[in-house]
Amino acid sequence: MAAITPGMTVGDIVVTEINKLTSVADIVKACPTARRVFDKYGLKGCGGEHGPTETLAFFAAVHKVDVDALVRELNAEMRNPSNEEYVYKESLGDFIYRRFFKAGIAIVLSVGALWGAINLLQIAQGGTFLQVHLVPAIQAHAHAMIFGWMGLFVMGFAYQSFPRFKYVTLWRADLANLTWYLMLIGIASRVAAEMLQPMPVGVGLGILAAATELAAITMFIIIILKTAQQSVEPHNTYEKFIFGAFSWFFMQAIVSDILFFAKVTAVGVDQLVMRIALIDGPLRDIQLLGFGALIIAGVSQRFVPVVYGLGNPRHDRQSLIFWLINGSLILDVATYVLLFSTGNLYFSMGLELAFILMAVWAVLLVMQLRVFAKTSETDRSLKFIRAAYAWLLVSMAMLPFFPVYGVLTHQGFSHAFMGSYRHAYTVGFVSMMILGVASRVVPILAGVDSKRSSSLWGPFIFLNVGCGGRVVLQILTDFFPSVAFPLVGVTGFIEVTALGWWGVELWHTMNLSRTNRAQLLRAPLPLAAR
Numbered sequence: 001m002a003a004i005t006p007g008m009t010v011g012d013i014v015v016t017e018i019n020k021l022t023s024v025a026d027i028v029k030a031c032p033t034a035r036r037v038f039d040k041y042g043l044k045g046c047g048g049e050h051g052p053t054e055t056l057a058f059f060a061a062v063h064k065v066d067v068d069a070l071v072r073e074l075n076a077e078m079r080n081p082s083n084e085e086y087v088y089k090e091s092l093g094d095f096i097y098r099r100f101f102k103a104g105i106a107i108v109l110s111v112g113a114l115w116g117a118i119n120l121l122q123i124a125q126g127g128t129f130l131q132v133h134l135v136p137a138i139q140a141h142a143h144a145m146i147f148g149w150m151g152l153f154v155m156g157f158a159y160q161s162f163p164r165f166k167y168v169t170l171w172r173a174d175l176a177n178l179t180w181y182l183m184l185i186g187i188a189s190r191v192a193a194e195m196l197q198p199m200p201v202g203v204g205l206g207i208l209a210a211a212t213e214l215a216a217i218t219m220f221i222i223i224i225l226k227t228a229q230q231s232v233e234p235h236n237t238y239e240k241f242i243f244g245a246f247s248w249f250f251m252q253a254i255v256s257d258i259l260f261f262a263k264v265t266a267v268g269v270d271q272l273v274m275r276i277a278l279i280d281g282p283l284r285d286i287q288l289l290g291f292g293a294l295i296i297a298g299v300s301q302r303f304v305p306v307v308y309g310l311g312n313p314r315h316d317r318q319s320l321i322f323w324l325i326n327g328s329l330i331l332d333v334a335t336y337v338l339l340f341s342t343g344n345l346y347f348s349m350g351l352e353l354a355f356i357l358m359a360v361w362a363v364l365l366v367m368q369l370r371v372f373a374k375t376s377e378t379d380r381s382l383k384f385i386r387a388a389y390a391w392l393l394v395s396m397a398m399l400p401f402f403p404v405y406g407v408l409t410h411q412g413f414s415h416a417f418m419g420s421y422r423h424a425y426t427v428g429f430v431s432m433m434i435l436g437v438a439s440r441v442v443p444i445l446a447g448v449d450s451k452r453s454s455s456l457w458g459p460f461i462f463l464n465v466g467c468g469g470r471v472v473l474q475i476l477t478d479f480f481p482s483v484a485f486p487l488v489g490v491t492g493f494i495e496v497t498a499l500g501w502w503g504v505e506l507w508h509t510m511n512l513s514r515t516n517r518a519q520l521l522r523a524p525l526p527l528a529a530r
């Protein structure tokens with residue numbers, strides 16, 4: 001527990017002084033009306049009834065408040081508390097993130113990673129990645145992962161943190177709640193539609209999925225925009241990344257539906273394969289290198305340096321990184337489509353340039369965040385964040401070699417290399433980042449001291465071993481198929497174990513905040529400890 005200064009006591013003894021190292025929970029306990037001051041700067045329901053166990057300095061850094069002014073304001077409130085009693089009341093906007101995070105965990109452990117692991121086992125048994133009968137299941141897995149894992153975590157996190165960072169309240173929490181239902185209906189329908197198409201019931205479910213997912217994503221963006229409009233705070237550069245990511249989020253939903261209807265209307269296997277080959281690559285790049293890259297880069301810039309005390313970079317290259325992420329993606333998609341439709345190899349140079357630019361933004365982003373520099377704060381989540389950025393560098397270093405590898409191995413397009421790169425990105429970078437951010441944020445929101453929680457070394461090691469194994473072994477299937485295929489088949493289950501281990505811990509922590517709430521609702525509200 002954070003330090004309480006000499007002379008300051010909590011509960012039945014009088015508190016005389018608050019300093020930067022006093023925990024928010026101790027302050028709220030000693031002076032319940034101080035909560036009003038915290039709410040003004042975005043605390044709201046964070047940490048439940050008792051507030052988070054983090055220090056005042058941490059709260060001030062994360063919420064970008066002048067800590068000395070805050071210490072003065074809180075001491076003034078403590079010396080002269082307002083007469084009006086503060087009654088803590090949790091609203092939907094305070095706990096809505098929990099249902100998004102829980103649904104994300106449920107999806108990753110069922111139709112997401114678990115199904116992916118089963119697909120991988122079938123690929124290993126068949127001794128080839130090119131099994132047409134597995135395509136619907138793999139596409140269903142990919143959809144569940146993008147919309148249900150990445151999408152739900154991003155929505156839950158945005159609903160929770162964005163209003164707090166802008167010192168406002170979430171606009172229309174009831175509509176935000178509706179987007180949760182719409183997303184779940186959409187994901188379930190699309191997964192079923194992938195398996196049942198081209199039967200009419202499959203097409204019908206695909207239409208339902210398209211309508212509900214598009215409605216949910218559109219409403220989500222409007223809710224966040226309306227929330228931002230209420231704020232008088234100046235705009236920050238990281239917001240450009242967030243809204244850029246949301247634009248790609250919307251765009252990918254449309255392209256994903258185009259792919260679905262292109263598949264169900266294809267005549268014959270040849271046309272089906274050609275249509276998937278044309279649309280699938282750009283779709284995955286929009287999802288991962290547009291939506292995924294921009295949201296992680298934006299959240300990281302707002303979150304990583306302040307949470308771990310990394311300080312500012314020597315050169316601020318936020319705008320350059322933003323334009324490189326968007327520009328390289330547009331170049332990648334345009335040159336890929338032109339190369340595919342004209343067969344003119346001239347366009348492959350544009351594609352290669354796009355891959356090089358992607359490696360450049362990855363390096364610049366790591367430099368911007370200084371994520372491998374010495375930190376002044378440490379926590380169980382830091383290893384996940386650092387590993388995520390190490391995986392980003394690995395995956396982006398692989399990408400420019402993709403064409404060269406294809407030529408050297410006389411394949412043109414190496415499915416194994418592309419799959420290996422993509423896994424390094426989706427699991428190593430994106431998923432590792434979700435695990436890291438969630439394991440830092442959820443204990444704070446639940447009012448639990450993360451230093452006393454599990455260190456999460458187990459899930460961390462398993463996820464890295466599983467992901468490393470998959471990345472290396474998938475490439476080795478090109479050279480030593482009889483050895484590499486049986487081994488790669490196991491890696492998926494190592495990753496599912498990691499995700500399950502982490503997911504159970506996170507779920508439990510989220511329930512703790514609910515339990516606290518329930519206990520407090522049963523017990524008489526504690527009166528001000530003054």
Ligand code: HEM
Pocket residue numbers: 112113116117118119120123129138139141142145146149150280284415416418419420422426427430431491492493495496
């Ligand atoms: C954690 C364990 C995971 C396992 C075992 C797994 C398994 C698989 C397998 C076997 C494939 C087909 C491989 C290939 O064709 O090269 C695949 C493809 C894919 N996966 Fe995963 N995956 C996992 C995690 C993820 C995550 C976290 C994401 C997204 C965030 C993701 C998104 C995708 C995408 C986009 C594809 C490509 C589908 C396509 O060809 O269009 N996967 N996955």
